[in-house]
Amino acid sequence: xxxxxxxxxxxxxxxxxxxxxxxxxxxxxxxxxxxxxxxxxxxxxxxxxxxxxxxxxxxxxxxxxxxxxxxxxxxxxxxxxxxxxxxxxxxxxxxxxxxxxxxxxxxxxxxxxxxxxxxxxxxxxxxxxxxxxxxxxxxxxxxxxxxxxxxxxxxxxxxxxxxxxxxxxxxxxxxxxxxxxxxxxxxxxxxxxxxxxxxxxxxxxxxxxxxxxxxxxxxxxxxxxxxxxxxxxxxxxxxxxxxxxxxxxxxxxxxxxxxxxxxxxxxxxxxxxxxxxxxxxxxxxxxxxxxxxxxxxxxxxxxxxxxxxxxxxxxxxxxxxxxxxxxxxxxxxxxxxxxxxxxxxxxxxxxxxxxxxxxxxxxxxx
Amino acid sequence: xxxxxxxxxxxxxxxxxxxxxxxxxxxxxxxxxxxxxxxxxxxxxxxxxxxxxxxxxxxxxxxxxxxxxxxxxxxxxxxxxxxxxxxxxxxxxxxxxxxxxxxxxxxxxxxxxxxxxxxxxxxxxxxxxxxxxxxxxxxxxxxxxxxxxxxxxxxxxxxxxxxxxxxxxxxxxxxxxxxxxxxxxxxxxxxxxxxxxxxxxxxxxxxxxxxxxxxxxxxxxxxxxxxxxxxxxxxxxxxxxxxxxxxxxxxxxxxxxxxxxxxxxxxxxxxxxxxxxxxxxxxxxxxxxxxxxxxxxxxxxxxxxxxxxxxxxxxxxxxxxxxxxxxxxxxxxxxxxxxxxxxxxxxxxxxxxxxxxxxxxxxxxx
Numbered sequence: 001x002x003x004x005x006x007x008x009x010x011x012x013x014x015x016x017x018x019x020x021x022x023x024x025x026x027x028x029x030x031x032x033x034x035x036x037x038x039x040x041x042x043x044x045x046x047x048x049x050x051x052x053x054x055x056x057x058x059x060x061x062x063x064x065x066x067x068x069x070x071x072x073x074x075x076x077x078x079x080x081x082x083x084x085x086x087x088x089x090x091x092x093x094x095x096x097x098x099x100x101x102x103x104x105x106x107x108x109x110x111x112x113x114x115x116x117x118x119x120x121x122x123x124x125x126x127x128x129x130x131x132x133x134x135x136x137x138x139x140x141x142x143x144x145x146x147x148x149x150x151x152x153x154x155x156x157x158x159x160x161x162x163x164x165x166x167x168x169x170x171x172x173x174x175x176x177x178x179x180x181x182x183x184x185x186x187x188x189x190x191x192x193x194x195x196x197x198x199x200x201x202x203x204x205x206x207x208x209x210x211x212x213x214x215x216x217x218x219x220x221x222x223x224x225x226x227x228x229x230x231x232x233x234x235x236x237x238x239x240x241x242x243x244x245x246x247x248x249x250x251x252x253x254x255x256x257x258x259x260x261x262x263x264x265x266x267x268x269x270x271x272x273x274x275x276x277x278x279x280x281x282x283x284x285x286x287x288x289x290x291x292x293x294x295x296x297x298x299x300x301x302x303x304x305x306x307x308x309x310x311x312x313x314x315x316x317x318x319x320x321x322x323x324x325x326x327x328x329x330x331x332x333x334x335x336x337x338x339x340x341x342x343x344x345x346x347x348x349x350x351x352x353x354x355x356x357x358x359x360x361x362x363x364x365x366x
Numbered sequence: 367x368x369x370x371x372x373x374x375x376x377x378x379x380x381x382x383x384x385x386x387x388x389x390x391x392x393x394x395x396x397x398x399x400x401x402x403x404x405x406x407x408x409x410x411x412x413x414x415x416x417x418x419x420x421x422x423x424x425x426x427x428x429x430x431x432x433x434x435x436x437x438x439x440x441x442x443x444x445x446x447x448x449x450x451x452x453x454x455x456x457x458x459x460x461x462x463x464x465x466x467x468x469x470x471x472x473x474x475x476x477x478x479x480x481x482x483x484x485x486x487x488x489x490x491x492x493x494x495x496x497x498x499x500x501x502x503x504x505x506x507x508x509x510x511x512x513x514x515x516x517x518x519x520x521x522x523x524x525x526x527x528x529x530x531x532x533x534x535x536x537x538x539x540x541x542x543x544x545x546x547x548x549x550x551x552x553x554x555x556x557x558x559x560x561x562x563x564x565x566x567x568x569x570x571x572x573x574x575x576x577x578x579x580x581x582x583x584x585x586x587x588x589x590x591x592x593x594x595x596x597x598x599x600x601x602x603x604x605x606x607x608x609x610x611x612x613x614x615x616x617x618x619x620x621x622x623x624x625x626x627x628x629x630x631x632x633x634x635x636x637x638x639x640x641x642x643x644x645x646x647x648x649x650x651x652x653x654x655x656x657x658x659x660x661x662x663x664x665x666x667x668x669x670x671x672x673x674x675x676x677x678x679x680x681x682x683x684x685x686x687x688x689x690x691x692x693x694x695x696x697x698x699x700x701x702x703x704x705x706x707x708x709x710x711x712x713x714x715x716x717x718x719x720x721x722x723x724x725x726x727x728x729x730x731x732x
């Protein structure tokens with residue numbers, strides 16, 4: 001279906017907003033109270049651009065929760081399932097957050113920017129207020145705020161050439177999830193080898209919103225010889241690559257073990273963190289559901305407007321959370337949360353154009 | 367500008383979503399992670415419908431933070447600038463929330479539903495996580511959750527007839543901000559005399575999302591003799607009426623005194639609440655800015671896509687947060703945050719079509 005989005009004063013505009021409009025953005029979502037471009041008129045073209053070349057994405061809406069002060073590390077660690085006490089400056093960590101019941105409530109990348117400054121680059125909800133509450137109620141010496149930081153992503157195989165043109169050849173050697181403070185023509189940045197695709201790339205964390213237009217233009221110019229185009233986080237590629245889309249791939253009572261995030265839950269030490277107790281219990285009994293891949297039969301699937309129940313013998317046994325037609329696999333694929341300990345066969349989902357059989361597989365697809 | 371909104375599985379759909387599409391919703395925003403209709407193709411028609419007749423609005427995105435348990439009242443009270451310890455069952459209270467610095471972070475209506483159950487009907491941000499953090503860190507005996515509750519508003523002078531048809535004549539005597547548990551054809555509701563307009567009306571808090579379509583159809587049928595139409599919270603009327611639009615009318619460091627919410631800040635007793643200490647200081651020194659009305663000269667203003675600085679002698683002295691052309695006043699009007707203790711004259715704002723002179727006035731306009 002097609003509907004317009006209201007552009008109004010209640011929702012924030014990114015520092016790159018006008019540039020994305022000029023570049024042809026004609027579709028938006030709202031993420032962390034900010035407009036995020038999510039279409040430039042050619043979804044399939046955008047996909048191949050990311051796979052074969054290089055795209056620039058306005059992901060300013062990845063807002064940072066900044067923890068600043070002598071107890072910043074202690075607070076970051078308490079908010080995350082991941083051990084962040086021993087977080088090195090310059091190396092980002094994927095750091096899931098759970099609530100007091102052990103359910104996943106966000107999945108930021110945590111970056112220790114300075115000795116006493118941590119950033120949590122959060123998915124779409126307001127962990128700022130909760131972090132402020134925890135800090136105040138526990139009497140921690142830490143200021144919790146949202147800094148003037150707006151990431152611009154450069155993604156795709158040619159992103160290395162573009163980043164090297166902008167920043168110098170050192171950036172080619174930056175390891176995955178590592179980052180470094182830098183600048184381009186006086187524009188202050190954190191440069192991270194990261195991004196929400198598996199095609200390689202960088203995120204330029206702009207540290208001065210007033211320079212948004214300048215940074216956009218510099219990236220556009222540096223990228224021109226490599227055919228860079230404006231785009232947005234790609235729904236097709238992320239399903240192929242099995243990347244987590246918080247809010248899509250989970251519900252309000254999904255634990256991180258169900259999401260397959262075991263590697264990011266540090267239970268085997270003395271540290272305390274929100275949700276530790278229930279997570280210890282879940283670790284013992286095992287998660288009830290699992291995040292899996294699905295193949296769907298039938299004609300290529302188009303739009304993906306909602307979630308669908310997965311059924312087996314007339315019983316709901318899971319939720320199909322996101323689907324797409326994979327241009328590289330030439331198959332319909334999906335990401336689902338499926339009950340464990342059920343037989344693998346006889347699964348189906350009623351999509352708007354009819355019921356489809358589904359086959360379970362592992363993630364990622366590619 | 368016109369851009370499409372993505373309809374996808376990451377953002378929630380209201381129980382009335384399909385009915386609003388069928389009724390012609392062609393414009394949406396996203397509010398509390400849920401699509402909210404914000405246009406049906408005829409903004410001016412929608413305005414006069416609200417002023418002269420009756421409109422039905424899907425405001426499911428007014429999500430509830432439910433506090434349940436023996437310490438629910440204590441937590442509600444601690445989260446709010448308002449004294450909620452002595453909150454009667456059946457009478458809603460506008461209950462601003464501030465952070466630990468005394469800045470406004472939400473402005474819910476609080477309703478005590480049962481002895482040990484409070485609802486905070488929140489504006490667009492996730493106070494749920496913060497309330498859970500406060501409850502856990504303070505060791506309060508209270509469960510904090512988002513219940514299956516989705517308000518449907520009936521607003522306008524004929525809303526009383528529609529509500530009486532649906533619920534019986536008792537509803538005509540329900541006082542402003544009072545509410546009562548009720549049902550229509552087995553659909554469980556909280557019926558409140560409230561809503562985000564000054565044209566009179568009700569909010570039906572649907573307590574079973576599966577009955578969304580049924581409730582929508584019943585309201586539509588009951589309203590048919592009165593000419594009811596599907597609409598949405600009205601940007602023109604709310605500016606005329608001076609209603610607060612959280613996120614539009616404030617920024618990240620606006621205190622509730624600046625917003626003119628003095629009547630809802632209970633400082634003169636022993637109760638402790640988040641932000642009390644800084645608010646005591648602000649109360650002593652006086653707020654730095656004030657929420658005021660403005661008249662703008664020149665041709666009727668059209669769309670309102672952003673905020674604009676207000677200038678005086680080349681200096682920024684405030685922010686024009688929302689503007690509209692008022693069909694009833696036949697003037698351009700706006701809501702602003704303006705520095706105090708500046709002369710009233712020589713104020714202007716640079717809008718996209720040129721600089722406009724502005725005159726300060728009090729709220730509401732009508």
